[in-house]
Amino acid sequence: MSDRIREILSWYQSENPGVLTNLYRLLNHGRLGGTGHMIILPVDQGFEHGPGASFAPNPPAYDPLYHFQLAIDAGLSAYASLLGFLEAGAAEFAGQVPLILKLNSHDLLHPEQEPLTAQTASVRDALRLGCVAIGYTIYPGTAERRLQYEQLRELAEEAKSAGLAVVVWAYPRGDGIDKEGRAALDLVSYAVHIAAQLGAHIIKTKLPTADLVLEESRMVYEEQHIPRDTARERVQHVVQSAFNGRRIVIFSGGAKTDNATILEEVRAIRDGGGFGSIIGRNSFQRERTEALGLLDQIIRIYRGEIP
Amino acid sequence: MSDRIREILSWYQSENPGVLTNLYRLLNHGRLGGTGHMIILPVDQGFEHGPGASFAPNPPAYDPLYHFQLAIDAGLSAYASLLGFLEAGAAEFAGQVPLILKLNSHDLLHPEQEPLTAQTASVRDALRLGCVAIGYTIYPGTAERRLQYEQLRELAEEAKSAGLAVVVWAYPRGDGIDKEGRAALDLVSYAVHIAAQLGAHIIKTKLPTADLVLEESRMVYEEQHIPRDTARERVQHVVQSAFNGRRIVIFSGGAKTDNATILEEVRAIRDGGGFGSIIGRNSFQRERTEALGLLDQIIRIYRGEIP
Amino acid sequence: MSDRIREILSWYQSENPGVLTNLYRLLNHGRLGGTGHMIILPVDQGFEHGPGASFAPNPPAYDPLYHFQLAIDAGLSAYASLLGFLEAGAAEFAGQVPLILKLNSHDLLHPEQEPLTAQTASVRDALRLGCVAIGYTIYPGTAERRLQYEQLRELAEEAKSAGLAVVVWAYPRGDGIDKEGRAALDLVSYAVHIAAQLGAHIIKTKLPTADLVLEESRMVYEEQHIPRDTARERVQHVVQSAFNGRRIVIFSGGAKTDNATILEEVRAIRDGGGFGSIIGRNSFQRERTEALGLLDQIIRIYRGEIP
Amino acid sequence: MSDRIREILSWYQSENPGVLTNLYRLLNHGRLGGTGHMIILPVDQGFEHGPGASFAPNPPAYDPLYHFQLAIDAGLSAYASLLGFLEAGAAEFAGQVPLILKLNSHDLLHPEQEPLTAQTASVRDALRLGCVAIGYTIYPGTAERRLQYEQLRELAEEAKSAGLAVVVWAYPRGDGIDKEGRAALDLVSYAVHIAAQLGAHIIKTKLPTADLVLEESRMVYEEQHIPRDTARERVQHVVQSAFNGRRIVIFSGGAKTDNATILEEVRAIRDGGGFGSIIGRNSFQRERTEALGLLDQIIRIYRGEIP
C-alpha cells in the first residue's frame, strides 16, 4: 500500500474494515491505483435525460456492456450506474472493475421545478451485484432535500454496517438558485460539506465558478480574502470544506465539451488538491477510440506524467 | 462523587442506571467536573450556515480533529457535533472527551421562513460512536414543531432504553416570532419547559432578553412582578421554568462577540443558577490560543475562582 | 368493593381484567374511593400556556414534585401529566397516587387557528412509569380531528391490550366554532359521544352552557324539549350522551375562578349525575393551603357530606 | 408511605417506576400493608399434584373464585396462580387483590426424576389480567435448571420493561438431592442467592432445616460458626444470602400441617428478619373459617400484635 493510500484510509478510522477494504479497492484499481486519485465513469443519464438524448450521439452506448468495457479498457477506478445497467453486466464483468450502485435517481418527465428523486435500488442489491459502494444524490437547496438527507442517512447506515462505501453526489439546486448559482463557489462548498456531515466517504460535485450567492457567505469570503479567481483556488476551497481535505472529493464536468477545456479542468483539480474526476457524457458520448484517448490524457495528468 | 452531582442525579431517578452513568460522565469530565457546571462545544454550524461562513474566520477549524482537540485542551465537559464530524475523529479521540451526537440538523439553502430539520443520524450511530448522549433541536413556534416533538419523542425513548442521555436544543422560532422575539424571556422559558416535558435531561437555549411576546404571559409576568431586568434574574426565571431547576439548563451566546460581553453573560448564568454554557462560534471562530484563553476565563468564573 | 363501583365496572365488561383493575384503582383511590366519584389533578398547562402563565401565580408549582404531593395530600383520585413531569417524580412517589400519562399535547406558540396536537409520549412510557391509564385530547370540530381520532384509536388499542385504561379529553374546537361555541351544550355532548365511540373509558369535557350551535341539533333540542336551563340539567344531558351514563364523564372548570362558582359547579355535576371533576389551574394556581381547602370542600360535596 | 416501605423500595433503584409501583402495591395491600411483611396465597397445586390431591380435602377450593375471595377476606398481600385460575376470576375480582401470574409450572404425570417445567403463560397475559408481577419457579440442582434460568432471564427482562415485578420460587431439587436435602440450609440459601442474581425482586423458598449437604459449604459453615440451630437463625442466614437482606424473601411451609407448627414457623420468620409467608395448602386445604382463623393469627404475629 502506498503512503498516500495509507494516509487517505487513516481518515476513515471510525469505519469497519469492510468499508476500508472497499475504499482500498476503489483507490487501488485501474491506472490511477495507489496514486490517491480516481476517475469514475457514471452512467445514469438515460434515466435522467432519456436514452436518445444520452446515447444517440454514440449508439454503441445504448448497450450496457459497452460501459463496463469502456471503464475497464480505459483503466478507470470504478463504474457507477443504476440497477438495470448494473444487473445487465455485473455477471459478465464480475470482479473486473469496482461497481457503484446509484440508489436514487430522477427523471425529467414531469414539470417539477426542482429535482425530486426516487429510491431505485437497495443496499441488498448492491451486495448481490458485488458493488464496492452505494451512490446517492442530494440536492441541497431544494424543498425536498430533507427527505433526501433522511433517506441517505438510513441507506448509509445500512451500507456501512455491511461494509460498503458511500459515494454522495452533492449538487446545489432549487427554486431559489438560478442556473449560474448551481455552480457558485459558496453553494458548491456548502453542498459538499453537508454531504460530508451526512457521512459520505466520497463526494462528487461540480467544478465551481467564482460566483457567490448567499449574502452571509459573501461577507465572510470577502472579509477573509478567500482566493477564488482561479479554478485551482476554487478546488482548494471545496476540498477544504470537505473536512479540510479529510474526505475524498471528485469533480464532474457536466455536459459534453471539448477536450482542451476538460484537460484544463483536470489540471485545476489536480493542482488544487482534488482527488479526481467523474466523467460521464464526456466519455460515452464520444466515439470509443476518442474517449479512450481523452481518458488516457486525463489519467496521465493525474499521474503527473504530463503537466 | 460530589454532593452537588449526587443532588443533580437525584432528579433523574426514573431513568435507568445507564442514563445516570452517562449523565455522571458529562458532569464529571473536564475542568468543571464535579462542580455541577458544564461547558459543551457544539459544532454544527457548517451544516447550518455553510463551511465558509463557519470556518473561514479560523481556517484550522475546517479540520474535524481540531474541535476534538480544542474541547480536550480546554478541559470542556463534552463535544457535540453531527455524524460526519464525529465519524471523522471518534476513533482517534476515543474516550478522551464525552461526545454528543446531534440527530437532526437543518441548512439555510432553501428560502423557508421557518427552520425545518432533517434526521441526520440515529441512536445506533450514537452507540457505535461511543457517545454519552444524543442531541436534538426543536423550534417551538414553527408550524413544523409537532413533527420535531414526535421525532424527538421516538428517538429519546430509544436512546434512554439504551442508556444514553438526551440533550435538547430549544429555540423559539417561527413565522410569528420576529428576530427580537427569538430571545424574549417568555418564549425562551416556554421553549425550555416544552423540552423538559418532552423528556430532555439537559436543555440548551439562548440567554434571554427582557422582552415579552405573548399577551397571556405579559399579563402574568406583570401581575406577579416577575423580576427580569438583569440577565441574572432572567436566567433564574428560565431555570425555574425547567422544573424548578430540576433539569439541567445551559445557555448559548450565539454569534461571535467580544470577550467582555461573554464573560458578563457567564457571570449572569452562574449567579442566576444556570448550569453552564454551550459555546460554539465564540470558541472555534477565534484563533486557538485566544479561544483557550477565553474558555479558561469562563471555566474559572464557573469554578468561582474569579468573581 | 362498593355496589356503586361494581355497577360502574359492569359497564366495561368487554375489557380485559387489566383495564378493569386500573379502572378499579382510579375509582378506589383517595377520599372519593368507592363513591363512584373522582377528582383528577391535570397538569399540562405549562406545555399549553407556557410555564410563567401557568405557575407564576403560585411559584412552588414550578416544581414537578409539588403536584404529586398536592394530589396525595388532597386525597385526589389521580394525577395526570406529561412525560417530563411524570418522569420527574414517578420514582419518588411510586405507587402513592394513580398516574395518567397524557400522550399528546399542543402549545400556543404558532398562530394556528385550530389546536394541533403532537404525540409526546407512548404506551410503553406509561407502562414503565407505572401509570394506570393513558390520556389523549381530541378536538372535534377541527380539520385535523381525524388524525387525532386515528392516533387515539391506535394508542387506545395498544393501551387496552396492555391493561391500561383510556381517558379522553374531548373539547369542541375549530375554525367554525367561536369562543362561546366551545362550551355549547350540543357541541359538548357531541364531542363526548365521539370520545365514547372511540373507546374512551373516561371522558373529560367542559361544563356546558345552554347554547346550541348546530342548526340540526337546535331543532331537535327544541322539538324534544330537552331541558337545559340549569347546569344540573346540562350535566344530565351530557352524561346521557355518554352511552346513557355507562361511560364515566368528568368535567373541568377551565381558567382560575372563585371558590363559590366552583362549588356551585360541583353541586351541578353531582346532582346531574356527573362522575367528578378535573381541576388543574383552580388547584395549583392557588396557594397550597387554600387549594387543599377548596379541594376538601369539593370532596365533601361529592361525598354528600355538605349539600 | 411508611419508612419501612421507603427503605425496601430504595433497594430497587435500578428499576423503572412501573416496577417500583407494583412492588409498592404488593407491600401496601391487605392487613400487612405498610409493615414490610407480606403473605401471598399461591394456588398452583392442582397442576402439580392433581385437582383431587389438592382440593378434595376442602371441596369449595375446586372453584377458582374461592381463592380470590379467601385472599381478599383474609386481608392477604397477593394471590398467585396459573393462567386458567386467574382468567377464571380476574374480571370478577379486578383490583381487589394484587395478582401474580405464574409463568411456568410442572405436573407429576410422567415419571421424571426431576421436576421439569413448561412455560404456561406470558408477560402479555400478566398485563391483560391486571397482574402486579410475574412468578416463575426454578429448581437449582436439577439438570434442567439452566433452561429455567434462561427462560426466567428472558421473561424477567420483558416483565421489568413493562413495569411488572418478578417473583421467583426457588427450590433445591434434583437427582443428587434427597428429600431431606431439599430443605438443607446451604442448598436453600444457595437457591435463594441464585434467584436474586437472576434479577428476582421477591424470592420464595422453603423454611430450611439445619442440614448441610454440600461438602464445600459444610466446611465454611463450621469454620465460620454460622449459627443454625434455631429456625430464626436459619431464616437470618437465608435473608443474608439474599443480598444481605436487600431482596425480599418469603417462606413457605409446604405440606399441610398443624396450626401450632405453622405459627411457630411464622415467629421464626418474623424474628429472623424474613419478609413473610406464602401459604398455599395450609390455607385452602383447611375449611374456610378455620383457614381465616389461622391466617388472622399469622397476620397478627407479623404485625407484632401477638408474640
Add this chain to the structure above:
Amino acid sequence: MSDRIREILSWYQSENPGVLTNLYRLLNHGRLGGTGHMIILPVDQGFEHGPGASFAPNPPAYDPLYHFQLAIDAGLSAYASLLGFLEAGAAEFAGQVPLILKLNSHDLLHPEQEPLTAQTASVRDALRLGCVAIGYTIYPGTAERRLQYEQLRELAEEAKSAGLAVVVWAYPRGDGIDKEGRAALDLVSYAVHIAAQLGAHIIKTKLPTADLVLEESRMVYEEQHIPRDTARERVQHVVQSAFNGRRIVIFSGGAKTDNATILEEVRAIRDGGGFGSIIGRNSFQRERTEALGLLDQIIRIYRGEIP
C-alpha cells in the same frame, strides 16, 4: 492519553469507536489508569459456589453495595458481576466505576462432570445498567464448549455493534482434564487463544503451571525449548498465545491464599508482560482493611513503585 494506552488501542482498529471508548474507560480508570495494567474485581462466586462458601469468611460481602465500594476505594479498573448484584447497586454508584456484566454463569448444584453455563443476562441489560463491557465464560475442553462458543459469538456481535467491549473468562475444563490439567501451560494458552479467536478484547485466565497435558503440544514445547520453568516465562507464553500480546490478558489466582504468594504471582504477571489481575475471593474474603492493603500492594507492583 498515554503512549501505552494509544498502543493498546491500536490493536483494536477493526472495532468501532464505541468499543474503543469503552476499552479506553477500562484502561484509564482507577489507580492503574494509563499504565496499560488493570485490576478487575469479579464477584460471581455466590452463584458458582453458593453464598455461604463465598461470603461467610467476610460477612459484609453479602451486601451487593460492599463490592462497588471496595472496587472504588481500592482504585480498581472495573467491577464485574452478575445481573442481580449489578442491578442492586448500579443506580447508587452510577458512573463511579466501570461495570462489566457477566452474561453467563453456572452453579455447582447438580453433579455434572463438566461446568455447564446458562445465559443469565443480555446485552440490553448491559446497556441499561451503564456497563462498559459484557463478560462471558467459556470452558474449552468440555463437551458443551461449542454451545458456549456459539452463544458468545452471538452476544459479542450484538455487544460490539452497540459499542460494548467483550471480556472472556477462558478456563480449560472437561472430563478429560484432571484438576492439575486445568492450569497446565498448554491448555491455558490454548484456551486463551480460542477466546481471542472468538473476538474477545480482554481475556481472563488462570496463572498456569509448567504442566503440559496434550501429547502433541508436549512434543513441540520440548523440541522448541519453550521456557516454562518460572511463572514469568509461563505468563510470557500465554501472552504470546494471545496474538503475540495484541490482546489484553489478565490472570486470576483462584482460591483464597496468602499475601506473599499473591504478590509473587503479580510480579510474575508484570514481568512476563501480563496486563493485570482479576482478584475476587482474595479481595472480598479478606476483611476490608486487609483487602485494601493487599490491593494497594498489588497496584504498587504494577505501577513499578515496588519491585
